[in-house]
Amino acid sequence: MDIPLFHLDWLNNRMLIAIIATLHALINHSLAVGFMPLVTWLENKGVVNSNPHEITDPKWDKMVYKMMWTAFIITTTIGAMTGVGIWFSVSLVSPNSIASLIRVFYFAWFVEWLVFVTEVVLILIYFLTWKNANKTLKAKTRHIKFGWYLSVFSWVTMAIIVSILGFMMDPGNWNNEQSLINGFTNPLYLPQLLYRTPLAMVLAGTLGLFLVSVFTNKGDTIRIKAFRYIGKWILCWLPFAVAGAVYYFNVIPKTMLANLQVAIGTQSFQQWYDIMWKVIVGSSIIILITAIITVWKPQIMKSYFLAITLVFALGFMGLFERVREFIRKPYIISEYMYSNLLREEDYPLYKKDGILKWATYNSTPTVTNENKVEAGRNVFMLACSRCHTTQGINSITYVFDRMYGNTGKPFKEDMMKSYIKNMHKSREYMPPFPGNDLELDALVAYIKQLQVTNEVLEGAQEVGVAINKDQSVEAFKSQFANKETQNESQNNLVKK
Amino acid sequence: MLLLQTSIPVPKDIPLPFPAPEWFLVTILIISFLVHIVFVNLMLGGSLLTLWCQIKGIKNKEYDTLAHEIAKTITVNKSLAVVMGIAPLLTINTLYTVFFYTANSLTGLMWIAIIPLVTVAFLLTYLHKYTWNTFSNNKPIHILIIAFACIIFMIIPLVFFTNVNLMLFPEKWGTIKGFMSALLLPNVFPRYLHFIFASLAVTGLFLFWYVGRKNYDFESIFNQLTRYEVKKKAYSLVLAASVSQFIIGPIVLLTLPSKGLGWNLILVIFTGAIISLPAIFYMYKAIVGKPENINKNFKIVVICLTITVVFMGSGRHIYRANALNPHIKMISEKTQSFIKESEIARQESAKPQTAVSDKTDSNKGLEIFEQNCAACHAKDEKVVGPPIREMQTIYSNNPSGLKAWIKAPGKKREGYPQMPAFANKLSDSELNQLSNYILTIK
Structure with missing residues (x-):
């Protein structure tokens, strides 16, 4: 396909996509996929732990509401717009690859859209009806149910998009069969999902801890209680996230793993490769320590330490995304289209x-x-x-x-x-x-x-x-005219 | 003659079939686009109305309250506007790939600027909504926030119109130098005005419904304003905006380049316009009539205007199809012939070349060296890696040592980049041939 080429001569075209996409993935994982079940779970804790004459613990509920408020503002502004931004930037930088994928995966994206619409409607309902739902227990229970629905749809949105990401990286797939099912059955699908799901939960947990420290005062009983709950949440998910990361790395096809070493950081790959593992191991340990402290000694936990943990947790994922983006080189669609957009x-x-x-x-x-x-x-x-x-x-x-x-x-x-x-x-x-x-x-x-x-x-x-004269309407017409005259002369020959 | 020098391009398309029948994609495009645009209308119209009410609210507190009520709807409508935009974006990408992407590229900077601009506008609407009490004594600052959001919301549609307008005219593509030159093509501004007035009309209709809902506790929110007054104002807005469209509409039609005009288009647009007449009549009657009759015929008004919008949306598509179909045909023929040429070239290159088997080991070694090593290693001087003379000194009479290095090189010294490993790329016998060859180079 021929498209006038958009080019950013300082920032680098790939960097434009990388910035937008990484930001989107971080927000999506930490504030949607992982955060919605966390918030719903915490909201439910407020109801379970309240006095018999109350619907929920009002102080606790207010804290959880503020957490949700943060998620709502960020996901419906930066989160939503960076999602659109991925489309925009990819269609500018890499039009041929995205256009090819859309021709094949139209319905995958269409279903993704339907799920996404549902997700947005649910997040609007869940957030905007929060205060009204506190009037009766029945309304509150229903509200929590909406929270769970929202959690499911957030996850399904991710589960579908992962199939398309996996498809792009799977060698040989394109030339065999181009279908939606192919995206789900490719060998990278499950590992990626098994890595992303618990990771999202861990990210949401670290972010949750940080927000609790912002929205409560030192020594508050709800602060200590919230720290304990979220600490346990992280401890539950962290082993799965680490296991998922290891599993994911092991199933990346051999050819790609060979690329992987040269790919990360290009020339000085060994340094990069080491950095990646150091960050992954390092941030897992920091998250683990934070989670253990918040469970056993929540009183001593400081906001700034939680902020540091959050940065490391985001780094964990950011590096992984970088690797994922690199390992498909030299192709942009495995064994079909090179990263220069030529087939x-x-x-x-x-x-x-x-x-x-x-x-x-x-x-x-x-x-x-x-x-x-x-x-x-x-x-x-x-x-x-x-x-x-x-x-x-x-x-x-x-x-x-x-x-x-x-x-x-x-x-x-x-x-x-x-x-x-x-x-x-x-x-x-x-x-x-x-x-x-x-x-x-x-x-x-x-x-x-x-x-x-x-x-x-x-x-x-x-x-x-500038328009290539050989590929213009004039050239097209003369070619066409030549064909016509050739056909005519052939016909004449046949008649004779 | 100078003007005629830029020719009209016939680019190749993606050589893949549509994922669904064309009529299906067209239907999805028209419907999903209309749903998207209604929410965009409500977002833009809502913001403008909020701004207006809030300015009026400086003198009359009641209007400040009304502004707050409308502001609450913006943040919901804007979320739906974004999410509803995805389906038409996906579908126009599929149906008009070459045209749409070309327009995007040629106006690239403004196109990508939509993302940060809209993000900022959205954040401003939240800031505005959640600081109503904070700024209650600082109204000018508070009004400034929504004013900024309004400015951004007014700019964004202009970018979209420039794009969808530019995609219709391949004959102009060679003359465009950045967003501004595409913006100045005829027809962008008339269509833009058409859209702004539609936004006001849709928002007026929405407001009429919103304040009239049964479970909307109007009386506890407002002290002096009555439902009737707000509804009457809302209807007046719809009426004024709709009547204005009868002036702007013909201007849009007249400024449209003639290539996409056809009787099918005229018929659809006039039918749409005529269907809006009963709505205009009923709104007028409701405004001048008795207060208790204001709700009468609201449904008919909504139905008529909805049908009008569907006709106008279809007209938009008919124009696009009329304008682009000849070019689409050329592109598809071109794509076919390219596929054929590519196939022929592929077959030619696949023909077996000179036999490989009767080569000597050292010839093979040379060949492997040329293909895999020569880019970085020369005989006597450093290129990327060290020269061959150096290898020969280090590994003299030790081909297996050299082979081991080639299979998995370490990093030796400063100033040299890492050599890639060849363990997976060359077979064992190839590695033997290569190492032996390197050590025998004279």
């Missing part, structure tokens, strides 16, 4: 004719001596710009210079050419270079120019697009 099966055609000829939006369909650098810029936009910038994060001059030892010396053309031609063999996260030799020359010339000029590559959102 693997079209490579022979591009190798033969060049990518420029077939790209609708570029100013140089063929490379000449005069347009070499401009053509190189167009090749860069088509083949590299989804992951690399020219001047910003993961810039092309930076990665080459780093590879050649951070010398800052001018790059050597021949070396770059032979590297780019074979890079996918030694750097498995890189897709093969798609173009022909002339285009490779042009690309290298452009990169060498970048090294000395610091020029900026502007995306279609700023400078618009």
Whole structure:
């Protein structure tokens, strides 16, 4: 598919998605999937532990309400909008992959939407009827029931989206069978769900502890009681979260695990790999300590320590998301579409004719001596710009210079050419270079120019697009006319 | 002649079939979009009305209370507006993939700015709602909060209109340089005005219903204002907005580029307009009539206006289909021919090349080296990794040592990046051939 390419030359296109998506996943897990059952459970505790003449313990109920208020405000603003933001940013940065997935997974997303509508309606009912429900026991019981319904739908929303995430990473799936069921039966589905569910509960617990410390005063009896309950909640879920993380890592297909090592942090992967495990082990231990203290000695627990725990818990998940995003390289849809948005099966055609000829939006369909650098810029936009910038994060001059030892010396053309031609063999996260030799020359010339000029590559959102004459209506018409005349002459021959 | 120089692109489409029959997707798109837009109308109209009532409330406390009552509905309607937007977004992505994504890209910065802008506007509406008492002595600040939200809510539809307008005109794509130039295409502003007035009408109708509900305890909330007064004002708003549409509507139609106009479109739009006439008549009668008759015919008004909205929504789709169908046809032919070309190239490249088996070990070693190592290692000088001469000194007469390193390299020194492991990429015999070859390079 040909779309004018949006490009952020400083932030990096992938980073745009990563920021929005990570924020969304963190909010979704800690404030929806995990938080709704926690809040409902705590609301119920208020009813169970109240005096016989009361419907619920009013002080306790007010605290739980404030927790829910926080969740409601954040999920219905930042949470909801970052969810839409994932769509927006992916359709800008990676239109071909999301469009392909939608063609296959339309109904998965449609069902997801129906569940999501239900979730939103339930959260509105649950939150907005809270105070009215405190008037009678019957209303309160029904209100708690709504809390449980909401919890179920929050979880189902996640359970569906995980199938699509799993599908994208499962090698070979795309070429065999493209269906919704495939998303649920792929080998990564269950492990991912088994990891995300308890993790969400743990995240919600750490966040819950922090909010309790904000909404209550030191020494309050409800504070101590709440700490104990939530501490136990975390202790229940933490072992499952850790086990889920280990399980998930073990079933990631072997090819991907091989990538994994090179993928995390690219060159200095070993450091990254170690950091990831350190953060996971470290944050699990901190969460464990926090939970134990809140259960056994809730009086000594301090807000700032809870805030630190929360940061570590979010880091636990953030790193995992980063890894998940990296391990599918060099593909964006496993064994179907590379991360440069070109389909693997079209490579022979591009190798033969060049990518420029077939790209609708570029100013140089063929490379000449005069347009070499401009053509190189167009090749860069088509083949590299989804992951690399020219001047910003993961810039092309930076990665080459780093590879050649951070010398800052001018790059050597021949070396770059032979590297780019074979890079996918030694750097498995890189897709093969798609173009022909002339285009490779042009690309290298452009990169060498970048090294000395610091020029900026502007995306279609700023400078618009040039239209390839070979892919315009005029060219289409003349092709069509040729076909017609050919057909006619053939018909005439037959008649004769 | 200069103007004619930008040609019209015929891009390729996604080479995958639609997930459902087209008529099904179109139906989903029209219906789900209308549901979405009604809530957007209520969100925008509600905010504007709140602002207006609150300003009026500086002098008359009753209007401040009314503002508060309307404000409470915004935060609910805005949540539904977002969630209801997902289905039409998904469906327009499916049906008009190339067109929609192209418009998104060409206006990319404003398009993605929708996310932070709407988030801020939503947070402002909550801030406004939950600080009613906090700012009771600081009304100007409180009013400023909702005013900011209103400004953002007014900007967002403009971005959407620019996009859905731009997607209709592939002939303009080559001339667009950023959001502003797309915004200035004809027809964006008339359609925008059409939408703003529709928002006011829908919100008026909603307010009429909202204050008239049986379990809405109007009398305990308001001291002087009566249900009748509020309802009459709500109806007046709907009436004024609807009548204005009879002026704005024709302007929209006249500024539409002619390529999508057709008798089918005119027929649908005029039918829709005519169906709204009874609603206008009944509202007028209710406003000038006796207070006890104000509720009479409310259902008919709602039904007529709903049908009008459905007709207008369908008209919108008919225009889109009329305008884009020729281009869609070209794109699909183009996509087919691309698939064919790609297939041919694939078959050609799959043809067996020179036989591999009769190569000597050292030839194979060379081949493996060229494909896997040459990018980073040269004979005499450092490229990415150390030169071959160095390997030969370290591993002279020790091919198995070199092989072990290639299989699982350690990290040796500063200034060199980590070498990837080849244990999974090359077979044992390939590794042998390679190590032997490296040590024999002269």
